[in-house]
Amino acid sequence: MSFEHIPIEKDMVPYRFEVELGVENFELRVRYNELHDYFTLDVLKDDEVLVYGEKIVYGVPLFSEIHDDRFPAPTIIPMDEAGVETKVSYDTLSKTVFLMVVNKEDE
Template structure:
């Protein structure tokens, strides 16, 4: 069985900011919801709390920050996906239910 690591985000507590580590790089991610457009965004902060990229829209199947070149951006693929195949959109109806923010590295499980 294959799986990706996902972020468990408490969507009842939006906006929120949390810290995470990718290799030797610690960053903070801010999760926000845009009710008018029915989409979520991610803010990226460096380990000092400085803004790196603000308001990156979560688009189903699209890697976060793919349009930027900056050494402060983690060199890891974070992608909103639905591993069950039920949904192909990332919005309030799907995000946190079938669509999750995954680290797009497939790990082989123990069956």
């Protein structure tokens, strides 16, 4: 089974971009913590910040601890389709680890 993924342009960090998730548009802001080698996401909808600084952790669905109807309908999981990697880092993100979009019908 293959999934869509959200491309992250590491060379541009920090940066923001718009993405369609489900049937809605969101703005994502990507940041990188160089000292501890991890990425975070901010999510905005209609210029309203829904979450600030969500850490991207391998295998953990993004926003899983937040129960709010304004969040994207699909589940977003940082993972390596080959199953080789076990963490999200500058070296792995967008190389072997991707933000996979899993729609309800795919689960």
